Amino acid sequence: MPPRLWRDADFRRLWAGQTASQLGEQASLMVLPLIAVLTLRADAAQLGVLRAVGQAPILLLALLAGAWVDGWRTRTVMVLADLGRALVLTGAAVAGLVGWLGLPALLVAAFAVGALSVFFDVAYQVSLVRLVDRRQLVKGNSALEGSRSTAQIGGPALGGLLVTLLPAPFAVASSVPFFALSFLSIGRIRRPEPAPGRERRPPRVWRQVREGLGFVVGHPLLRAVCLAAAAFQFFFAATMTVYLLFLTRDLHLTGTAVGLALAATGPGALLGSLLAARLPGRFGYGLVLVSAAALGEGAMLCVPALRGPAMVTIPALVAINLAFGTCGQLVDVAVMAVRQAVTPDAMQGRASATITFAGVGLAPLGSLLGGFLGLEWGLRTALLAAAAGMLLSPAAMALSPLARLGRALPGPAHCGPPRPG
Numbered sequence: 001m002p003p004r005l006w007r008d009a010d011f012r013r014l015w016a017g018q019t020a021s022q023l024g025e026q027a028s029l030m031v032l033p034l035i036a037v038l039t040l041r042a043d044a045a046q047l048g049v050l051r052a053v054g055q056a057p058i059l060l061l062a063l064l065a066g067a068w069v070d071g072w073r074t075r076t077v078m079v080l081a082d083l084g085r086a087l088v089l090t091g092a093a094v095a096g097l098v099g100w101l102g103l104p105a106l107l108v109a110a111f112a113v114g115a116l117s118v119f120f121d122v123a124y125q126v127s128l129v130r131l132v133d134r135r136q137l138v139k140g141n142s143a144l145e146g147s148r149s150t151a152q153i154g155g156p157a158l159g160g161l162l163v164t165l166l167p168a169p170f171a172v173a174s175s176v177p178f179f180a181l182s183f184l185s186i187g188r189i190r191r192p193e194p195a196p197g198r199e200r201r202p203p204r205v206w207r208q209v210r211e212g213l214g215f216v217v218g219h220p221l222l223r224a225v226c227l228a229a230a231a232f233q234f235f236f237a238a239t240m241t242v243y244l245l246f247l248t249r250d251l252h253l254t255g256t257a258v259g260l261a262l263a264a265t266g267p268g269a270l271l272g273s274l275l276a277a278r279l280p281g282r283f284g285y286g287l288v289l290v291s292a293a294a295l296g297e298g299a300m301l302c303v304p305a306l307r308g309p310a311m312v313t314i315p316a317l318v319a320i321n322l323a324f325g326t327c328g329q330l331v332d333v334a335v336m337a338v339r340q341a342v343t344p345d346a347m348q349g350r351a352s353a354t355i356t357f358a359g360v361g362l363a364p365l366g367s368l369l370g371g372f373l374g375l376e377w378g379l380r381t382a383l384l385a386a387a388a389g390m391l392l393s394p395a396a397m398a399l400s401p402l403a404r405l406g407r408a409l410p411g412p413a414h415c416g417p418p419r420p421g
Contacts, residue, residue: 026155048371066353160259
């Protein structure tokens with residue numbers, strides 16, 4: 001029998017480091033756009049470009065990251081990514097102190113942080129598979145995704161508060177201590193991680209990428225995950241670009257109020273993580289995935305209807321984001337468990353990166369679309385259209401083999417063509 005998860009000191013170090021890293025990432029994701037909106041007075045198109053540049057590394061690097069992570073020790077990738085992000089944001093803060101923190105500097109910082117985050121996110125998912133027994137994957141994923149949810153509580157609230165209270169350079173640097181803590185915690189993992197097996201003549205990176213693509217495209221469950229993720233991430237990126245402007249320009253909320261409203265997704269995500277450990281085993285993965293996705297995305301349709309003073313809109317936003325966070329996290333944990341269960345160990349990094357590429361890779365285009373719609377249609381109409389588009393994700397799940405999954409996870413597939421059924 002494997003040891004209890006929380007008695008494993010190395011798992012606790014991974015969990016603590018990933019929590020700190022996610023908190024730093026979530027804070028920076030709020031700080032950089034808010035500085036552009038509140039300090040530099042960026043319009044919808046400029047904000048769309050900034051968000052697209054920060055998301056572009058997923059499109060450019062995710063597939064390569066998967067191949068590289070499969071051939072590296074994951075903790076090496078994670079500590080280097082933490083160190084790199086801390087240095088980038090420190091450099092941006094220094095640029096602010098000498099008066100160079102304009103939109104070009106924010107674009108450079110957003111791209112660099114996004115690129116390093118791609119490697120960290122792929123590596124920590126693969127690290128769990130290499131660190132714990134497969135029978136502990138669901139609990140391990142629930143813990144790690146729960147920590148990401150905790151970061152979603154503190155990160156946006158901290159970022160919004162600091163942008164309001166501090167000069168821009170110090171707000172930009174607010175994530176640096178969290179990346180430093182993650183570096184120290186993950187670096188203390190003691191359990192040896194064997195170097196991934198290498199052939200005498202290692203295959204080229206692009207061959208490994210093609211193998212990962214072929215495996216995911218050839219597996220009906222993973223192919224469905226890609227389609228649903230692509231629909232969600234594209235329209236979610238468009239929604240969030242308009243959303244930040246809508247809250248500050250139409251509803252006249254401060255940076256602190258925006259951070260607190262968005263932070264409500266965190267408690268919801270914590271609840272979603274707890275539900276993910278129970279509901280799929282009781283009602284089946286298929287029913288839970290489709291229902292949670294439809295409820296979560298449907299809740300966002302309420303945002304464009306909000307009007308009135310902050311004392312009315314903020315509680316409504318908190319309720320909407322709570323529902324969205326709960327359902328979204330429930331979907332995320334269940335999908336990750338399915339993906340890890342059906343993927344052989346040697347393909348984990350490439351499968352994760354391929355799904356990330358197919359899903360989140362469209363986010364830059366969604367951000368650009370959100371900026372364009374905000375300028376052409378107005379913020380309220382653009383937000384309604386983008387939020388409605390997210391409902392294509394549960395529709396794709398409902399029409400796929402994911403909807404027919406039962407209460408037990410399927411086993412790993414072969415790396416060749418999938419067997420029928």
